[in-house]
Amino acid sequence: MTNKKIRVLITKPGIDGHWRGGIVVARALRDAGMELIFGGFQNIDQIVESAIHEDVDVIGMSIHSGAHMAYTRQLFERLKEKGVENDFLVILGGVIPVNDFPRLKGLGVANIFGPGTITKDIVDFITNNIES
Amino acid sequence: MYDKDFLERIKKEKEVWEKKHKDIKERNQKFETDSGILVKNLYTPLDVKGDYLKKVNFPGDPPYTRGPYSSMYRGRVWTKRLFSGHGTPEETNERWKFLYEHGETGFSAAVDALTFNGIDPSNKDGAPEVGTSGVPLYCIDSLFALTKDIPIDKISVALVVEPFTSAPVCSMYFNMAKMKGYDLKNLMGTTQNDILTMTVGYIPYKNVPPDHSLRLACDFIEWTVPMKNVPKWHPINFTGYNYREGGIDAVQELGFVFSSACSHIDNIIERGWKIDDFVNRFAFHLSAHKDFFEEIAKYRAARRIWAALIKDQYNAKDPKSLQFKFHVQTAGSSLTAQLPEVNIARTAIQALEATLGGCQSLHTNSYDEAICLPSKKAALVALRTQQIIEDEARITNTVDPLAGSYYIEWLTDEIEDRVWKYIDKIKNIGSIDKALSSGWLYKEMRDAFQKRQKRMERGEEIILGVNKYPMDYDPNCGIFRTNEEAMGIEIQRIKKLKEKRDNKKLESIFDELRNVCEKQENVMPIIMKATKEGATVGEICDIYREIWGIWEPPLAI
Numbered sequence: 001m002t003n004k005k006i007r008v009l010i011t012k013p014g015i016d017g018h019w020r021g022g023i024v025v026a027r028a029l030r031d032a033g034m035e036l037i038f039g040g041f042q043n044i045d046q047i048v049e050s051a052i053h054e055d056v057d058v059i060g061m062s063i064h065s066g067a068h069m070a071y072t073r074q075l076f077e078r079l080k081e082k083g084v085e086n087d088f089l090v091i092l093g094g095v096i097p098v099n100d101f102p103r104l105k106g107l108g109v110a111n112i113f114g115p116g117t118i119t120k121d122i123v124d125f126i127t128n129n130i131e132s
Numbered sequence: 133m134y135d136k137d138f139l140e141r142i143k144k145e146k147e148v149w150e151k152k153h154k155d156i157k158e159r160n161q162k163f164e165t166d167s168g169i170l171v172k173n174l175y176t177p178l179d180v181k182g183d184y185l186k187k188v189n190f191p192g193d194p195p196y197t198r199g200p201y202s203s204m205y206r207g208r209v210w211t212k213r214l215f216s217g218h219g220t221p222e223e224t225n226e227r228w229k230f231l232y233e234h235g236e237t238g239f240s241a242a243v244d245a246l247t248f249n250g251i252d253p254s255n256k257d258g259a260p261e262v263g264t265s266g267v268p269l270y271c272i273d274s275l276f277a278l279t280k281d282i283p284i285d286k287i288s289v290a291l292v293v294e295p296f297t298s299a300p301v302c303s304m305y306f307n308m309a310k311m312k313g314y315d316l317k318n319l320m321g322t323t324q325n326d327i328l329t330m331t332v333g334y335i336p337y338k339n340v341p342p343d344h345s346l347r348l349a350c351d352f353i354e355w356t357v358p359m360k361n362v363p364k365w366h367p368i369n370f371t372g373y374n375y376r377e378g379g380i381d382a383v384q385e386l387g388f389v390f391s392s393a394c395s396h397i398d399n400i401i402e403r404g405w406k407i408d409d410f411v412n413r414f415a416f417h418l419s420a421h422k423d424f425f426e427e428i429a430k431y432r433a434a435r436r437i438w439a440a441l442i443k444d445q446y447n448a449k450d451p452k453s454l455q456f457k458f459h460v461q462t463a464g465s466s467l468t469a470q471l472p473e474v475n476i477a478r479t480a481i482q483a484l485e486a487t488l489g490g491c492q493s494l495h496t497n498s499y500d501e502a503i504c505l506p507s508k509k510a511a512l513v514a515l516r517t518q519q520i521i522e523d524e525a526r527i528t529n530t531v532d533p534l535a536g537s538y539y540i541e542w543l544t545d546e547i548e549d550r551v552w553k554y555i556d557k558i559k560n561i562g563s564i565d566k567a568l569s570s571g572w573l574y575k576e577m578r579d580a581f582q583k584r585q586k587r588m589e590r591g592e593e594i595i596l597g598v599n600k601y602p603m604d605y606d607p608n609c610g611i612f613r614t615n616e617e618a619m620g621i622e623i624q625r626i627k628k629l630k631e632k633r634d635n636k637k638l639e640s641i642f643d644e645l646r647n648v649c650e651k652q653e654n655v656m657p658i659i660m661k662a663t664k665e666g667a668t669v670g671e672i673c674d675i676y677r678e679i680w681g682i683w684e685p686p687l688a689i
Contacts, residue, residue, distance in 0.1 A: 015258040016245045016265060017335035019687070020378050023578065024585050026689050038689055041337050043257045065245055066264035066505065066614060074260075097503045098469070098605035114605060115469040115502045116598035118589050 006130050008058040011039030011047050013071040021093055022062035028119035029126070044074040051088055057130050063094040069103065076108050089129055093117065133184050133541075134177045142177055166423035167381035169546055175538035181545065187436070188541070191531045195439040197432050197544070198532035199490040200455035205528035210486075211493040212518045213238035213290060213459065217267030218505050219615035220622065221277035224267040228282060230508065236515055238493060240290040241278065242266040243301070248330070249337040250297045250673025253622045258337070263618030265505065269301055270622060271629050271668045275308040284309060288320040290369070290459075294330035295349035296339045298323050299659045300672040302352065306362060307664045322366035322415055322459075323356075325349050326374070328392055331568050331685060332577050333374030340676050341683040342565035347652065348676075350399040355656035358400070358409040366415040368396065373461045376419040379581030382430045383547060387554030388573075389416060389434075390441060395564040397446060408450040411442060416458035420482035420489075422466050427482075428534060429543035431489030434458070436544070437551055459493035460486035467502045469605055470597035475499040480517050487521050488534055494518055500612065507612035571686035578688045626668060633666030641665060642675060649679040 010026040012019070022038075030036040037054050039047065051059050063071060072092065079085040085108065092104065093113040101112050110129060113122055134142075163171045172179075189195065192202030201207060214231055216239070217224045228239055244266040245251075251258045252270055262268050269275060279289070293301040302323050309319055327345045330336050339345065353367040370393050372385040380388070393414060400410055418434065420427050438456035442448045462482035467475040476499045483496050496514040498506035506514070521527055534540045561567045568574075587593040594600045615621075641662045648658050659672060 012335075014245070014261050015249050015251060015337040016261060017249075017330075017337060019335040020581050023687070023689055024581060027582060028585075030689075036689075038687075040687070041257075041335075064265075065261045067260040070260035095469075095502065095504070097609075097611045098607045099609075099611050101607075116595060118599070119585065120589070 005033065005035045006058065006126060007035045007037070007054065007056040008060060008126065009037045009039055009047070009051050009054060009056045010060045010062065011042045011050070012062050013042060013044060013047060013075070014063075014065055014067060015041060016063070016065035016067075018062075018064035018094070021064070025060065025062070025093055025113075025119060025122060029123060032123040032127075034123075034126070044071065044078050047075065048078045048082060048084075052082065052084060056088065058089045058091065058126055060091045060093065063092060063096065066095070068092060068094065068096050069100065072104055072107050072109060089126065091122070091125070093122075133180045133182065139178060146176060146178065165382075165426040165543070166421065167383045167426060167547075167550075169426070169543070169550075175542050177538060179538050179542040188535060194443070194451065194454055195436040196455055197436045198535055200435065200457055200492075204490060204531040205487075206531065209522050209528055210491050210518075211238035211288070211459075212236050212515060212522075213240050213493045213495055214511060214515060215240040215242045215292065215461065215495045216506070216511065217242035217244070218612075219263040219267070219618050221267055221269065221274040222280075223615060225278055225280050225282070227508065227511070228278075231511060231515060232282070232287070234512060234515055235519055238288050238290065239282070240495065241269070241292055243291075243293060244268045245337070246270065247297060247301065247669060248293065248334075249339065250300070250669050250676070251337070252626060252668050252670030253619055254626070255670065259619050262622050264614050268618065268622050269304070270670065271626060271666060272304045272307055272663055273625060273629055275304045279308065284312075284321075285314050285318065288322065290322040290324070292324045295325055295327050295345040295352070296330060296336065296676070297669055297673060298325040298352050299348060299655050300663055300667070300669040303656065303660045304663045304669075307660065316362045317360075318364060319362055320364050322369050323352065324371055324417070325352055325368040326371040326392070326417075327564060327568070328388060328573070329371045329374040332573050333371070333378060335685060335687070336683070338677060338682045340680040342568040344676070344680045346395060346399060346563075346565045348655065350396055350403070351654045351656055353396065353410060354400055354403060354405070355654055357413045358405045361656075363413075366413050369415040369417045369459065371417040373417050373419040375577065376421065377463065377465045378577050379465075379584040380577065381580070382421070382423070382426055383550045383554055384576065384580065385419060386430065386434055386437065386547075386551045387558060389418075390437060390551070390555050391558040391567070392564045394441070394445075398563065401446075407442065407446040407448045408453050411446070411448065412450060412452040412455070416456065418458050418460055418491075419463050420460050420486045421463040422482075424481060424485055425539060425543060426547070427485040428489040429540055429547050431458070431486075431491065432532075432535075432540070432544045433548040433551060435490075437548055457492045459495070460489075460491040461495040462486070462497045464497050464501050466595075467497060467499070468595060468597045469502040470603050471606065472499045472503060472609055474597065475501065476513060476517065479514065480520070483517055483521055484527070487527060490532060500609075503609065504612045505614060507610060510612070569686070571688060574686055574688045629666050629668075638662065638665050638667055641667070642671070645672065645675050646679060649675060
């Protein structure tokens with residue numbers, strides 16, 4: 001594990017085009033030495049397909065549309081269908097209210113990074129959770 | 133601005149003053165504005181250059197530095213226009229009426245991501261986002277529901293849609309108004325119709341390439357204003373606000389806006405119109421960001437630049453063509469999810485910038501902006517913030533009250549110089565569609581937001597509650613939730629519409645639209661026919677996609 005670079009998919013589920021957050025995070029993870037796959041707009045099927053084909057360790061979904069519950073639910077349903085729900089560290093970023101964090105974590109999300117996040121915290125979280 | 137002897141005396145006395153205080157240490161090595169302009173410790177008459185009558189002059193007189201109108205807020209205060217939309221058209225109508233009863237004087241429709249991208253709710257990719265980030269306006273029935281019991285002949289409505297969907301959505305609005313018996317010749321309102329919002333401000337989902345977007349924007353301008361179908365409409369609102377939110381600075385904001393405006397003017401002049409036939413209906417939408425004085429100087433500089441640009445480069449003769457009129461939105465990206473109530477203070481300060489800078493229309497953000505769409509209470513607080521400035525603080529008593537401040541006048545000059553240089557830089561890249569397709573604008577945006585992120589993380593740009601006195605999110609703060617039934621409601625609305633409309637007639641209208649798109653003629657006349665017959669926004673945009681193809685923006689990561 002320690003010799004292999006951590007591979008991360010940063011993706012935007014749906015059609016909402018608020019792009020700044022996803023790209024800032026993608027760049028920060030790449031600068032921290034991770035291998036980065038930027039999915040852009042993807043539907044849930046495409047996200048799961050990319051994650052499997054690209055053999056990533058982390059799926060990061062950037063959501064500013066308010067539809068974070070719906071997309072996260074769909075993601076875990078699809079991962080379960082494929083039998084890979086334990087293969088990825090799933091993290092979210094965007095305008096997601098703290099009130100929804102418990103429900104999202106209940107679905108299987110490892111962490112949620114809301115407005116004002118320092119990118120180093122995301123890098124540290126991924127590094128600590130993939131290496132351990 | 134001052135006579136020579138007077139300036140000599142000031143210069144001498146200033147040297148004495150500086151000597152006397154030279155040992156006093158300052159907190160920082162340097163002080164600068166948000167856009168990186170170095171700020172001196174003190175400004176005096178020595179910093180104010182040029183002839184008052186040529187550079188500043190009286191309000192309502194060129195170069196309009198002090199305002200486009202002579203009386204400004206003594207005659208009429210700015211339009212209090214909150215950007216608003218959620219759930220369904222019916223729910224948005226309720227919110228609009230609530231704000232109207234409490235003193236709102238203009239409406240602005242925030243549409244959802246499907247309307248923005250020309251997607252019908254039957255499309256699974258976007259379905260979960262029906263009504264989550266704005267109001268769904270997919271067909272003409274929705275426009276009737278949105279404006280029910282609202283006197284749209286007396287109050288102006290801004291439709292915040294971009295070139296890709298401005299023709300279908302606005303034609304629905306115009307058809308609705310006509311069916312209600314209003315004369316389009318008197319209809320007031322604005323269409324955002326801004327190519328940069330939907331490309332660099334926000335990434336488009338399956339939109340057409342920029343050259344087609346630019347043409348669509350100009351089709352709409354041409355059909356409404358010079359062709360006089362809706363002559364009082366503002367057919368475009370160059371929305372610096374949206375890309376400013378992406379991280380660029382005040383100078384770049386104006387540079388993007390004016391360069392884009394020139395590309396549109398060039399296109400419409402190529403169609404055979406004269407500058408004075410249309411440019412006086414152009415509107416602008418700027419940000420009120422964090423640097424108080426810089427933003428005020430920016431508005432004053434913008435008025436002066438526009439007057440010079442339109443007079444000197446396009447030989448406009450009508451004084452109205454030279455008047456820069458603008459809407460302001462306070463900076464959503466300056467707000468925090470931590471202790472959201474603090475956002476009320478931030479927004480109030482930014483609203484002061486806008487009004488001291490002479491805006492014609494203003495949106496104030498709700499304090500819950502960093503968490504969710506505005507709750508009713510948060511929207512009302514935002515409206516009241518504007519009303520405090522109007523009714524209680526008396527800042528409207530006189531025109532351009534900060535004029536003559538040595539610092540403000542100096543900063544206005546400084547910003548003006550920098551913007552002209554930036555406009556020249558963009559001019560060398562080419563027209564705005566080329567600056568987009570070449571990826572140049574994306575790189576400017578990326579560099580800006582990476583730089584801002586680093587400044588924030590190093591603590592150079594302070595955000596209270598985030599990088600200074602950091603605190604956690606409050607799990608007990610109230611959340612406004614959009615209607616979870618919206619998707620089902622909108623799918624049903626379109627299903628019903630398709631049952632009652634003449635589908636055969638529409639098929640032939642769609643063929644005509646294909647033909648118009650292929651020949652690259654003005655799309656408005658045929659789209660007016662299509663939406664009157666019940667065509668949806670998604671159906672029309674699918675024809676654009678079919679004929680012109682889908683564009684993948686050259687994102688720079």
